[in-house]
Amino acid sequence: MRNHTPWWKWLIIAAVILPGALYALPNLFGDSPGIQLRGARGGDLGTQQLAEVQRVLDESKIQYDSLSLDEQGIRVRFPSTDVQLQARDQLELRLPSGYTIALTLIPAAPSWLSQVGALPMYLGLDLRGGVHFLLEVDMASAQSRAEERYVSDLRSTLREAKLRYKDISRDANGQIAVTLRDSGERDAAVKVIRQEIPGLDIRPQKDGSTVDIRLALVQAELDQLFKFALEQNITALRNRVDELGVAEPVVQQQGDRRIVIQLPGVQDTARAKRILGRTATLEMMMVDEEHSLEAALGGKVPTGSKIYRFRDERPILLEKRVIYSGENIVDAAASIDTQSGGPIVSITLDAIGARINQSITGKNIGKRMAVLYIENRSVIQTDAQGQPARDEQGKVKRTKQRIEEVITAPVIRDQLGKRFQIQGLDSVVEARDLALMLRAGSLAAPVEIIEERTVGPSLGQANITEGFRSVVIGFVLVLVFMAFYYRVFGLVANVALALNLVLIVSVLSLLQATLTLPGVAGIVLTVGMAVDANVLIFERIREEIRNGSTPQASIFTGYERAFTTIIDANVTTLIAAIVLFNFGTGPIKGFAITLSIGIITSMFTAILVTRALINFFYGGKRVNSLSI
Amino acid sequence: MELFKKTTNVDFLGKRRLALACSAMLLVISIASLSIRGLNFGIDFTGGTLVELAYSDAVNPTEVRGVLADAGITDAVVQYFGTSRDIMIRLPVDATRASADQSSEVITILRDARNETLTDSPEGGIQRCLISGSVGDCHVQMRRVEFVGPQVGDELTEKGGLAMLYALIGILIYVAFRFEWRFAVGSVLALVHDVLITLGVFSVLAFEFSLPVLAAVLAVIGYSLNDTIVVFDRIRDNFRKMRKGLPSEIMNRSINQTLPRTVLTSVTTLLVVLTLLLVGGEIMKGFAIALLIGIVIGTYSSIFVASPSVLMLGISREDMLPVVKEAVEGDSAP
Numbered sequence: 001m002r003n004h005t006p007w008w009k010w011l012i013i014a015a016v017i018l019p020g021a022l023y024a025l026p027n028l029f030g031d032s033p034g035i036q037l038r039g040a041r042g043g044d045l046g047t048q049q050l051a052e053v054q055r056v057l058d059e060s061k062i063q064y065d066s067l068s069l070d071e072q073g074i075r076v077r078f079p080s081t082d083v084q085l086q087a088r089d090q091l092e093l094r095l096p097s098g099y100t101i102a103l104t105l106i107p108a109a110p111s112w113l114s115q116v117g118a119l120p121m122y123l124g125l126d127l128r129g130g131v132h133f134l135l136e137v138d139m140a141s142a143q144s145r146a147e148e149r150y151v152s153d154l155r156s157t158l159r160e161a162k163l164r165y166k167d168i169s170r171d172a173n174g175q176i177a178v179t180l181r182d183s184g185e186r187d188a189a190v191k192v193i194r195q196e197i198p199g200l201d202i203r204p205q206k207d208g209s210t211v212d213i214r215l216a217l218v219q220a221e222l223d224q225l226f227k228f229a230l231e232q233n234i235t236a237l238r239n240r241v242d243e244l245g246v247a248e249p250v251v252q253q254q255g256d257r258r259i260v261i262q263l264p265g266v267q268d269t270a271r272a273k274r275i276l277g278r279t280a281t282l283e284m285m286m287v288d289e290e291h292s293l294e295a296a297l298g299g300k301v302p303t304g305s306k307i308y309r310f311r312d313e314r315p316i317l318l319e320k321r322v323i324y325s326g327e328n329i330v331d332a333a334a335s336i337d338t339q340s341g342g343p344i345v346s347i348t349l350d351a352i353g354a355r356i357n358q359s360i361t362g363k364n365i366g367k368r369m370a371v372l373y374i375e376n377r378s379v380i381q382t383d384a385q386g387q388p389a390r391d392e393q394g395k396v397k398r399t400k401q402r403i404e405e406v407i408t409a410p411v412i413r414d415q416l417g418k419r420f421q422i423q424g425l426d427s428v429v430e431a432r433d434l435a436l437m438l439r440a441g442s443l444a445a446p447v448e449i450i451e452e453r454t455v456g457p458s459l460g461q462a463n464i465t466e467g468f469r470s471v472v473i474g475f476v477l478v479l480v481f482m483a484f485y486y487r488v489f490g491l492v493a494n495v496a497l498a499l500n501l502v503l504i505v506s507v508l509s510l511l512q513a514t515l516t517l518p519g520v521a522g523i524v525l526t527v528g529m530a531v532d533a534n535v536l537i538f539e540r541i542r543e544e545i546r547n548g549s550t551p552q553a554s555i556f557t558g559y560e561r562a563f564t565t566i567i568d569a570n571v572t573t574l575i576a577a578i579v580l581f582n583f584g585t586g587p588i589k590g591f592a593i594t595l596s597i598g599i600i601t602s603m604f605t606a607i608l609v610t611r612a613l614i615n616f617f618y619g620g621k622r623v624n625s626l627s628i
Numbered sequence: 629m630e631l632f633k634k635t636t637n638v639d640f641l642g643k644r645r646l647a648l649a650c651s652a653m654l655l656v657i658s659i660a661s662l663s664i665r666g667l668n669f670g671i672d673f674t675g676g677t678l679v680e681l682a683y684s685d686a687v688n689p690t691e692v693r694g695v696l697a698d699a700g701i702t703d704a705v706v707q708y709f710g711t712s713r714d715i716m717i718r719l720p721v722d723a724t725r726a727s728a729d730q731s732s733e734v735i736t737i738l739r740d741a742r743n744e745t746l747t748d749s750p751e752g753g754i755q756r757c758l759i760s761g762s763v764g765d766c767h768v769q770m771r772r773v774e775f776v777g778p779q780v781g782d783e784l785t786e787k788g789g790l791a792m793l794y795a796l797i798g799i800l801i802y803v804a805f806r807f808e809w810r811f812a813v814g815s816v817l818a819l820v821h822d823v824l825i826t827l828g829v830f831s832v833l834a835f836e837f838s839l840p841v842l843a844a845v846l847a848v849i850g851y852s853l854n855d856t857i858v859v860f861d862r863i864r865d866n867f868r869k870m871r872k873g874l875p876s877e878i879m880n881r882s883i884n885q886t887l888p889r890t891v892l893t894s895v896t897t898l899l900v901v902l903t904l905l906l907v908g909g910e911i912m913k914g915f916a917i918a919l920l921i922g923i924v925i926g927t928y929s930s931i932f933v934a935s936p937s938v939l940m941l942g943i944s945r946e947d948m949l950p951v952v953k954e955a956v957e958g959d960s961a962p
Contacts (some may be wrong), residue, residue: 081750103750134780267749269773270732449728450777457753458682459771466909473907474900481896485630518840521904521912525847525919528900529854532893536858539889546634565861568806569854575798576850580843583791588843595847 003619034106038073104247124516129460134451142445282326328353467520488627516590526598533606647932658828670838675778848922855930
């Protein structure tokens with residue numbers, strides 16, 4: 001029978017449309033004020049923390065709508081913004097450290113939807129408001145710092161080998177020149193350097209000098225240096241972002257020397273810049289064991305030493321001289337010691353750190369070495385009753401603090417080298433925190449903000465309103481035009497267009513792809529272009545009717561003939577969209593995504609769905625004329 | 629309703645010399661303007677800082693410029709953005725100042741002038757300020773800040789050019805594979821024509837060329853090609869079906885047959901693009917204008933540039949033979 005849709009095609013249509021509608025559904029519900037809690041410094045939160053949060057909320061008599069725990073952390077939803085702010089202050093004050101607390105908006109869709117993975121679309125910063133930073137890691141400075149370390153290394157190596165050099169200097173092209181007294185010593189020095197400092201490459205001499213050695217960092221060493229600098233910076237920046245108290249922050253590598261940071265909802269960009277640009281550092285120092293701590297506490301601090309404190313306020317006297325700093329730490333991992341069964345942290349140093357470590361620990365077995373953490377942060381002030389102190393406007397007061405904490409001060413048991421362990425930790429949690437801090441305490445190289453895109457909430461809201469309005473008006477105009485021009489066939493095309501919109505929204509929600517303002521423009525454009533397939537088909541049908549074909553034959557031929565044309569035309573548009581996606585930075589990518597999704601879904605709705613509907617109305621019976 | 633009651637019979641290819649003259653003139657003007665005036669690149673490409681602020685009451689750009697100049701910022705371009713309460717400030721890349729801090733500096737200066745400083749503001753809400761001792765909504769609301777470092781801008785210019793090139797090459801290959809090389813060359817000529825003229829209009833009118841505009845130009849490539857392919861598809865079809873007739877007659881016939889579709893799709897697309905232009909907001913304006921120009925030029929070129937180019941390259945029925953075999957299998961017309 002001609003123009004009959006087989007049952008399996010209806011099945012395919014239902015199998016696409018029904019889940020499509022389900023996944024588009026969460027976008028109909030708005031969102032309500034909430035708080036997101038995450039583990040500070042990358043830690044995980046569990047049911048124990050959930051109970052703790054619940055206890056604090058109950059004790060403070062704060063009313064909440066829902067409380068849930070997932071991979072993102074703990075989320076609490078509140079009936080109003082006032083309650084949300086009140087809850088934030090109480091949680092910040094009463095919860096122990098180890099939480100990052102952020103205000104956020106939580107989707108108000110019923111929970112059975114999120115249980116099947118149906119979430120609302122993920123809005124880009126240009127729609128929800130917030131800050132986007134692109135940071136570039138200053139690799140040149142990382143390299144020059146590494147070179148400086150090598151130069152001081154060369155000095156001590158040559159001195160130990162009893163080779164008197166006239167001069168060691170660094171030039172701007174990353175080369176180190178060593179000048180010796182004669183060619184005999186030069187050859188000896190070359191031998192020593194080859195053996196002792198594998199990170200340096202001996203370069204051929206240009207001017208035929210017999211007393212100079214030209215050196216440069218080995219390429220592999222440089223690559224590793226850059227890789228670590230980037231990784232370490234990302235980890236350090238993540239910790240700082242946590243401190244800003246932002247829900248759903250993004251810190252991501254982009255290319256081989258750049259980092260993207262996205263902070264939804266942040267309004268005070270100056271503060272964000274200050275915190276991200278701040279330098280927290282780790283320093284290794286020897287414990288001063290020649291002088292008494294008591295005397296120092298009594299006021300007689302020996303020159304060259306200073307009193308520091310552990311996190312639990314225990315004092316300790318350290319020599320001020322920094323042995324090496326956090327940037328020499330390549331890796332730190334927490335584990336359990338197989339022999340003692342206690343928690344340990346295994347540390348790996350870079351070549352320079354290893355050399356310093358070896359010589360210092362060799363001379364100081366039995367003495368203690370301390371790890372000092374230095375950071376500036378802002379904290380809530382409390383009043384005499386232990387409640388948050390407030391200024392005249394009722395705002396919670398915060399103060400800046402320079403924090404210098406001794407993380408640990410273990411006894412040196414043995415001469416240490418590149419790899420060593422810190423033992424005597426209290427718990428696995430402490431070991432993990434220490435490893436994290438050692439890994440991420442400091443920025444390996446300075447970062448520079450090379451791009452900023454900030455959208456204030458009012459503009460974000462305006463963008464949503466205007467974008468939504470454009471979609472609706474464009475959609476209605478096309479609907480009216482199609483219904484007017486193609487009558488029943490036009491109405492069928494309109495059903496397809498509406499389904500197409502639902503499908504675009506559901507695919508965007510399902511992929512959790514970022515919807516940006518250009519993305520909305522892409523949807524608007526798709527609305528206009530999606531009917532093209534139907535226009536092609538309908539014009540073919542009209543042509544066939546004009547050529548004297550029967551209505552049934554015209555429908556059949558129209559769909560068959562137009563098919564290849566539609567495919568060819570859409571594939572070429574898709575090529576342009578894919579190029580756009582690959583080229584794209586942020587917002588433009590959003591445009592390419594919605595355009596691509598729209599092209600694909602429109603082929604489905606405009607060909608399969610309209611055909612099924614037309615067959616339903618006209619197929620399998622005598623038809624004298626078509627309403628087209 | 630039917631605008632085209634019967635298949636039209638306009639001699640489009642007979643007017644190809646007129647069309648050629650028309651296109652040549654537009655191209656000469658475009659290329660001349662592009663090489664002499666160039667494009668008015670936005671900060672996405674040049675680097676620099678852009679700050680958009682909304683004041684609580686009408687504000688005079690001259691006054692804002694004065695406040696900034698008093699604070700030592702003399703190279704700011706200040707203008708209205710949409711309404712008399714919205715102000716847009718642009719600053720060029722400045723080697724002597726930390727570039728990323730410029731925007732914060734500008735906002736702070738302008739808030740100081742109104743005796744207000746930003747205080748803790750709720751996420752997604754209005755920015756709150758300390759105004760002479762009490763907290764209230766800031767008179768100066770930050771709406772948008774864009775800072776692009778010079779290194780990013782340079783990369784983008786290069787990547788943008790490359791993206792256009794890749795899109796054209798990809799399309800050339802696909803069309804050559806699906807049709808014939810003359811069609812590929814014809815469609816790419818039409819696309820280059822569209823892109824150059826769209827850019828030319830932006831250059832002549834000194835509209836700002838921003839990242840969204842570049843995206844629109846790439847979308848125009850997709851759209852214009854869509855149009856061209858539909859015409860080509862019919863030409864290929866007709867070369868197989870019509871045993872008689874000169875190539876130019878067959879092509880004319882094909883263009884006429886697809887004319888209703890070409891016009892209708894342009895109408896629906898223009899409907900949505902005009903919507904975007906009128907209600908899509910200030911930021912989308914450049915994007916919508918580029919699309920508007922591109923769609924008009926693209927529709928024209930798929931009729932008057934693409935097909936005549938194929939004809940001038942010397943297409944004949946025999947050239948379509950190898951394709952015929954493949955196409956017959958794919959197209960099971962009853």
